[in-house]
Amino acid sequence: PAAGELLLEAKAVRKTFGGLVAVNDVSFSVHAGEIIGLIGPNGAGKSTTFNLVSGVLGLSGGEVHFRGQRVDGLPSRQIARRGLSRTFQHVKLIPEMTVLENVAIGGYLRSGKGTLSAMLRRNRAEERQLFAEAHKQLERIGLADRMFEPAGNLALGPQRMVEIARALATDPALLLLDEPAAGLRLKEKQALAAVLRQLKGQGLSILLVEHDMDFVMGLTDRIVVMEFGTRLMDGTPAEVQASPAVRAAYLGT
Ligand code: ADP
Numbered sequence: 043p044a045a046g047e048l049l050l051e052a053k054a055v056r057k058t059f060g061g062l063v064a065v066n067d068v069s070f071s072v073h074a075g076e077i078i079g080l081i082g083p084n085g086a087g088k089s090t091t092f093n094l095v096s097g098v099l100g101l102s103g104g105e106v107h108f109r110g111q112r113v114d115g116l117p118s119r120q121i122a123r124r125g126l127s128r129t130f131q132h133v134k135l136i137p138e139m140t141v142l143e144n145v146a147i148g149g150y151l152r153s154g155k156g157t158l159s160a161m162l163r164r165n166r167a168e169e170r171q172l173f174a175e176a177h178k179q180l181e182r183i184g185l186a187d188r189m190f191e192p193a194g195n196l197a198l199g200p201q202r203m204v205e206i207a208r209a210l211a212t213d214p215a216l217l218l219l220d221e222p223a224a225g226l227r228l229k230e231k232q233a234l235a236a237v238l239r240q241l242k243g244q245g246l247s248i249l250l251v252e253h254d255m256d257f258v259m260g261l262t263d264r265i266v267v268m269e270f271g272t273r274l275m276d277g278t279p280a281e282v283q284a285s286p287a288v289r290a291a292y293l294g295t
C-alpha cells in the first residue's frame with residue numbers, strides 16, 4: 043500500500059454479549075505507515091474490538107472496511123488473505139518444535155491455503171518455499187540465528203518476536219498485536235519496540251493493544267483510548283498524555 047493510504051476503517055463497530063455492550067459504536071482508522079495504539083483499562087473492549095475488525099467475532103452493528111472494501115461478515119481467513127494479520131493475547135508457540143517450524147507452520151495455517159493435513163502432504167517444492175519464507179521473516183526480526191532451537195528454549199521476549207514472525211509469514215499490510223509487551227522485562231520491551239519501528243520503516247502498518255503506557259507512548263503515531271466499551275479519545279501520544287479524562291480513566295479518579 044502507498045504511504046498514507048486508508049487501510050482499516052472501523053465505523054461505529056458494536057458488540058453486545060447478552061445485555062453487556064462490550065464495544066459501543068467505536069470508530070477509528072489506520073493509514074498505511076502508521077503505528078496506532080489501542081489502550082484502555084481492563085475490560086474496556088480492546089480485545090473485542092480486535093476480534094471485530096479481524097473477523098474473529100461478528101458485529102452487532104457498524105461496518106469494517108479494509109483497503110477500500112467492506113470486510114465485516116467475511117471469515118477471518120479471508121480478511122487475513124487480504125492483508126490483515128494478527129496475534130492473539132494468549133496463543134502460545136509449540137515449545138517442542140523449532141522456531142523455524144513454528145513460523146513456517148503458523149504461516150501456512152494462517153494463509154488459509156489449507157488444513158494441517160494438507161500441509162503434511164505438501165510437496166518438496168512447496169515445503170522449501172514455506173521454510174524459505176519463514177526464514178526470511180525470522181531474519182527480518184533478527185532471530186534467524188536461533189531458528190533451529192526448540193521454541194520452548196527461548197525467553198519470553200524472543201518468543202513474542204517469533205509469534206510476530208509467524209503473523210508476518212502471510213506478508214500482511216496491517217499487523218494487529220494484542221498486548222505484545224505483556225510480561226516482558228524492560229530490555230525485552232525495548233528490543234520489541236525496536237523491531238516494531240524497523241517493521242514500520244519497511245512499510246508495515248501496525249495496530250496494537252497495549253496496557254503498558256510507556257511502551258505505547260514511545261512507539262505509536264496515534265492512540266485510540268477506550269473506556270467501558272466507548273472511544274474516550276483519539277490523538278497523538280502527547281495529546282493523550284495531557285488529557286485529564288485519560289488520566290481519570292487510568293487512575294480511576
Ligand atoms: P479488554 O481487552 O479491553 O480488557 P475485552 O474486549 O476482553 O476487554 O472485554 C470487554 C468486555 O466484554 C468485558 O466486560 C468482558 O468481560 C466482556 N467479554 C469479552 N468477551 C466476552 C465473551 N465472549 N462473552 C461475554 N462477555 C465477554
Ligand code: MG
Pocket residue numbers: 088089090131
Ligand atoms: Mg484484552
